[in-house]
Amino acid sequence: MNVFATEAGTDLYEHATTLGKAHIASMFKQNPNRFEDFSYSLPGLMLDLSKQRITSETLNLLCALAREKQLDQWINDLLTGEKINESENRPALHTALRTPVDQTLEVDGVNIIDQVHENLARMERLVNQIHAGQWLGCTGDPIDTIVNIGVGGSDLGPFMACKALGEFTTTNSRDIELHFVSSMDGSHISSLLDKLDPTRTLFVISSKSFTTIDTLANAETAKEWLKRAYQYEGTDEALILARHFIGVSATPQRMIDWGIPESNHLYFWDWTGGRYSMWSTIGLPIALRIGMSGFREMLAGAHVMDSHFRDTPFEHNLPVLLALTGIWNINFLGITAHAILPYDGRLSHLPSYLEQLEMESNGKNTTRSHELVGYNTCPVLWGEIGTNAQHAFYQLLHQGTIPVMCDFITCAVRYEGPNNIDLKRQHQLNLSNCLAQSQILALGDTVIEGADKAPAYKRYRGNQPCTTLLLDKLTPHTFGMLIALYEHKVFVQSVIWNINPFDQWGVELGKTIATGLLPALTGEADNPSLDSSTRGLIHHINTKR
Numbered sequence: 001m002n003v004f005a006t007e008a009g010t011d012l013y014e015h016a017t018t019l020g021k022a023h024i025a026s027m028f029k030q031n032p033n034r035f036e037d038f039s040y041s042l043p044g045l046m047l048d049l050s051k052q053r054i055t056s057e058t059l060n061l062l063c064a065l066a067r068e069k070q071l072d073q074w075i076n077d078l079l080t081g082e083k084i085n086e087s088e089n090r091p092a093l094h095t096a097l098r099t100p101v102d103q104t105l106e107v108d109g110v111n112i113i114d115q116v117h118e119n120l121a122r123m124e125r126l127v128n129q130i131h132a133g134q135w136l137g138c139t140g141d142p143i144d145t146i147v148n149i150g151v152g153g154s155d156l157g158p159f160m161a162c163k164a165l166g167e168f169t170t171t172n173s174r175d176i177e178l179h180f181v182s183s184m185d186g187s188h189i190s191s192l193l194d195k196l197d198p199t200r201t202l203f204v205i206s207s208k209s210f211t212t213i214d215t216l217a218n219a220e221t222a223k224e225w226l227k228r229a230y231q232y233e234g235t236d237e238a239l240i241l242a243r244h245f246i247g248v249s250a251t252p253q254r255m256i257d258w259g260i261p262e263s264n265h266l267y268f269w270d271w272t273g274g275r276y277s278m279w280s281t282i283g284l285p286i287a288l289r290i291g292m293s294g295f296r297e298m299l300a301g302a303h304v305m306d307s308h309f310r311d312t313p314f315e316h317n318l319p320v321l322l323a324l325t326g327i328w329n330i331n332f333l334g335i336t337a338h339a340i341l342p343y344d345g346r347l348s349h350l351p352s353y354l355e356q357l358e359m360e361s362n363g364k365n366t367t368r369s370h371e372l373v374g375y376n377t378c379p380v381l382w383g384e385i386g387t388n389a390q391h392a393f394y395q396l397l398h399q400g401t402i403p404v405m406c407d408f409i410t411c412a413v414r415y416e417g418p419n420n421i422d423l424k425r426q427h428q429l430n431l432s433n434c435l436a437q438s439q440i441l442a443l444g445d446t447v448i449e450g451a452d453k454a455p456a457y458k459r460y461r462g463n464q465p466c467t468t469l470l471l472d473k474l475t476p477h478t479f480g481m482l483i484a485l486y487e488h489k490v491f492v493q494s495v496i497w498n499i500n501p502f503d504q505w506g507v508e509l510g511k512t513i514a515t516g517l518l519p520a521l522t523g524e525a526d527n528p529s530l531d532s533s534t535r536g537l538i539h540h541i542n543t544k545r
C-alpha cells in the first residue's frame with residue numbers, strides 16, 4: 001500500500017530525482033530571496049523554512065498532495081468531533097479544550113464547550129483555594145507543596161509547561177513548590193519524600209485511565225508515607241485522602257475506588273488523548289504554577305493556532321507547511337531522523353514532550369484500513385537544549401553519515417530590563433549560536449572562504465534541512481501557539497500517511513507481558529516456557545537478591 005502512488009505523489013518522486021541531489025547552499029545562491037519566499041508569520045511566532053531543501057514547486061506539489069488526501073475535510077472532521085479515532089471509536093477533541101466559552105460544539109447531543117468551561121471553573125476554584133493558603137492538610141497547616149504523580153501524557157505536558165513558563169508565576173503562586181513524579185521504579189518519589197513535610201504536601205494523582213500501574217504504584221507509596229507520618233496522631237485514612245490527594249481522570253469511579261473523595265476530583269473526557277491533554281484539567285500543575293489567567297492565556301494561544309489551521313489556505317498554513325516539509329524530507333529525501341533543538345533552557349523538556357507527541361501518534365505501520373504501509377512514517381525524534389547538544393551530539397549532525405532534519409526553536413527577546421543586563425548578553429550569545437548552527441548545518445562550510453581546501457576531516461558537508469521557529473517572546477500565549485502548531489503538524493502528517501494518530505496499541509503488549517513476568521521475579525512461580533534470554537536474566541537477578 002503506497003499513499004504516494006497518485007498524481008501528486010508521482011510528480012513529487014520525479015521532482016525529488018533532481019532536488020534530491022541539490023545542495024541548500026546553491027539554492028540560496030540561486031535565489032537570494034529565499035527567506036522572504038519561505039518564511040511565514042503569525043503575530044508572536046515565525047516559521048522559517050528557507051533552510052529546507054525545497055523550492056516553490058516543491059511546496060506546490062506538496063499542497064497538491066494534501067488536496068488529493070482531502071486534508072481540508074480531515075481538518076474539518078477533527079475540529080467538529082467526527083469519530084476519527086476509529087480503533088477506539090471516538091473523536092479527538094483536544095481543540096475543544098481551548099475553544100472560547102461563547103462557542104458551541106455538540107458531541108452525542110451535549111455541548112461539550114460548556115462542560116469544558118465548567119471544569120475549568122472547578123479547577124480555578126481549587127487553584128485559588130491553594131494559592132490563598134486555604135487548602136489545609138490534616139493538621140490544619142496550609143498546603144504549600146504539590147507533587148504531580150502521572151506518566152506519559154499525564155506528566156510530560158505539565159512538566160514541560162511548568163519549566164517553560166516558570167517565570168510567569170503570580171504573587172500567589174510563587175510560594176508553591178511543585179514536583180513531578182513519574183518513574184515506575186520509585187526513584188523519583190523516594191528521593192523526594194525525604195525532603196517534604198507531609199503536613200503541607202498535596203499529591204495530584206493524574207491518570208486518564210486511573211489504571212496505569214506506574215502512577216498507581218507511586219500513589220500507593222505516597223499514601224503509605226502519609227499514613228506513617230500521621231500514625232501517631234491516629235489520623236483517619238479517609239481524612240488523609242481528603243486533605244492530601246486530588247485526582248485528575250476521565251474515569252471518576254476508579255478515583256473513588258482508590259479512595260479519593262468526589263470533592264477532590266477533576267475531570268476530563270475519553271475524547272482527550274493522553275498526549276493531547278495538558279489543555280484539560282491535567283494542566284492543573286500549570287495553573288498552579290502560572291495562575292489561572294496564565295493558563296487561560298496558554299489556551300487562547302493554542303486557539304489562535306487552531307483557527308489559523310482551520311481557516312488558512314495550505315500555502316500559508318503554518319502547521320500544514322511544517323508537516324508537508326517533514327513529509328518531503330521523510331518520504332522523498334529519505335531522511336528518517338529528526339532533532340528537536342530548543343535554544344532556550346526553559347524549553348528543555350520540549351524534546352521529550354514531542355517524542356511522545358510525534359512518535360506515539362505517528363509511529364505506526366498500518367493504515368486506517370489495516371493494511372501494512374509501504375513507506376516510512378514517523379521519524380526517530382530526539383533532542384536537547386541546542387547549546388548543550390553542541391557539546392554532545394552535534395558532531396554527528398555535522399560530520400556523521402546519516403541525514404537529520406533539525407528544528408531550531410528560540411525566541412527573539414528575553415531578559416529585558418536594567419536588572420538583567422548581563423543575561424541579555426547571554427541571550428544574544430545563545431541566538432548567535434542558534435543562527436550559526438542552522439547556517440552551517442544547512443549550507444555547510446560554504447559559509448567560510450577556502451573551506452574546500454581543508455582536509456576531509458575538517459569539512460562540513462551541510463545540506464541537513466533546518467527549520468527555525470522563532471517566537472517573539474516565550475509567554476503562555478506563544479507557548480500555547482507553539483505546542484498546538486506541533487499537534488496539528490502531527491495530524492496533517494497522519495492524514496498524508498493514512499494512519500490513525502490518536503491510538504497507541506503498540507504500548508499495550510509490554511504491559512501484559514510485564515504483568516506476566518512479575519511472579520517469576522518475585523519467586524512466586526517459575527515460567528519454563530520463557531525464551532532463554534528472559535529466563536537467564538530472571539535467574540541472574542534472583543541470584544542477586
Ligand SMILES: O=P(O)(O)OC[C@H]1O[C@H](O)[C@H](O)[C@@H](O)[C@@H]1O
Nearest residue numbers: 152153154207208209212274507
Ligand atoms: O493517563 P494514563 O491513563 O495514566 O496514561 C498514561 C500514559 O500511558 C499509556 O501507556 C500511554 O502510552 C500514554 O499515551 C498515556 O499518556
